Amino acid sequence: MLKALFADSSPDGAHQGWPRVPVDADVWRAIGEALREGKLDLLGLWGDLGAVQCVLYEPATRQIASASLDARSGKVPSLAPFHAPASRLERAASDLFGLEFTGLPDRRPWLDHGRWPVQHPLAESSRPGAILPPYQFLQAEGPSLHQIPVGPVHAGIIEPGHFRFTASGETVVRLEERLGYTHKGIERLLCGKSIDAAARLAARVSGDSTVAYSLVFARAVEAALGSRPPPRALWLRAVMAELERIANHLGDVGAICNDAAFSMMHAECGILREQTLRACASAFGHRLMMDLIVPGGVAADLEPAGVAAILALTEGLRGQFPELVELYENTASLQDRTVGTGIVSGALAAQFAAPGVVGRASGRAFDARLSVPYAPYDAAPLQLAARSEGDVDARVWVRIQEIQHSIGWLERALASLPDGPVREIVRAVPTSSVEGAALVEGFRGDVLGYVRLGVGRRIERCHLRDPSWLLWPLLEAAIEGNIVADFPLCNKSFNCSYSGHDL
Secondary structure: OHHHHOOOOOOOOOEEOOOEEEEOHHHHHHHHHHHHOOOOEEEEEEEEOOEEEEEEEEOOOOEEEEEEEEOOOOEEEOOOOOOOOHHHHHHHHHHHHOOEEEOOOOOOOOOOOOOOOEEOOOOOOOEEOOOOOOOOOOOOOOOOEEEEEEOOOOOOOOOOOEEEEEEEOOEEEEEEEEOOOOOOOHHHHHOOOOHHHHHHHHOOOOHHHHHHHHHHHHHHHHHHHOOOOOHHHHHHHHHHHHHHHHHHHHHHHHHHHHHOOOHHHHHHHHHHHHHHHHHHHHHHOOOOOOOOEEOOEEOOOOOHHHHHHHHHHHHHHHHHHHHHHHHHHOOHHHHHHHOOOOOOOHHHHHHOOOOHHHHHHOOOOOOHHHHOOOOOOOOOOOOOOOOOOOOHHHHHHHHHHHHHHHHHHHHHHHHOOOOOOOEOOOOOOOOOOEEEEEEEEOOOOEEEEEEEEOOOOOEEEEEEEOOHHHHHHHHHHHHOOOEHHHHHHHHHHHOOOHHHHHO
């Protein structure tokens, strides 16, 4: 399908990582038709100065390509009438660049809450900010319906997001989300930055995924400049990524059980997560391993004491984690709350190209480490963790399996780490704009990165797409038909990022 769509166009030679093909409006609409028919998956869509880009994945061939459409007129055809997952992405691009997506069914602002000092902050010419009319939530009609507004301010330290429930008694008829409260202007801040300064910003898009974001940014920059890190650096990056995955999955399993009023699992998983973070600090000098993956390699080597700390962790997890798994599996009160709750159908997971745990728990067998493998996973693949039930329980089990797989992978990797340097200084200086793109698997799902570098190696444009963009809409579908009290369970089993989504 990708080959047929782009048969009459030539890839842009300045773009590396996968081909980017300039297309016209007719091909753009044909992309929409292919998305509607399920022949392609939409991995990302964003605006640029005078253009709009999308990234497409073809499941049949496991190929990725980008398409770019000229938008200098300020208008482009919307993909949303063909493919609903494009809607929020296009609404965000409209807010940031002032693009008009003709045919877009939902024209409400998405990121812009009417509190920015300027409108369309990434456009060539922006206007002073304006107070927007109140956000109009979708209506639901029927006997005995009532609405429950929740947020944006929540209890505890959770980030802000508004959830508007429409319920009949205790049964949720509709959930609608309102996000954008943690918009920080990351894409604007990245413009004009040096590679090193931009790498620090990328690492802070969503703190729980700092390794994944650092990795995707580094790989995109390396693709643009034609650089390849030393082999040891590639393996150390993956070691960090698997440690980040284990720590976050442990936290999620415990938190899901806590939302089902089983606090003991929460406490025990919290202990194991803390042990994981301490091992990260011993091995790499930082609990979250922030700023350690950089373009050209990694900023710190792994010494023998660090290897010993990680192996001590995996040995401890092998002894303690199975007991918690057995406890989860044999606790009837937990099973009663998680089994059959918050189901995401396989068809919906496929339509939204559901990333990570959510997709794999609903039968979508996609993991960037395996489906579009990158070093070192191309040489040392992991086993895919997948289920088909699509409920909270399935999402717990996928996390359990991924923790187990990551433990085994770490032990094998540390036994055969290549020797050598851990960083190659990227010295290439482009004489014209160059672009790179990459996709990596974070604990939440695939993270997409696009970077355009100008003369002097300054960032001209950088777009980082969190998996939460494709997951938040599915949470709305998962809670329908469930009781209001099950929303915390469904929400935590997704564990979407507010910060990563809102940028």
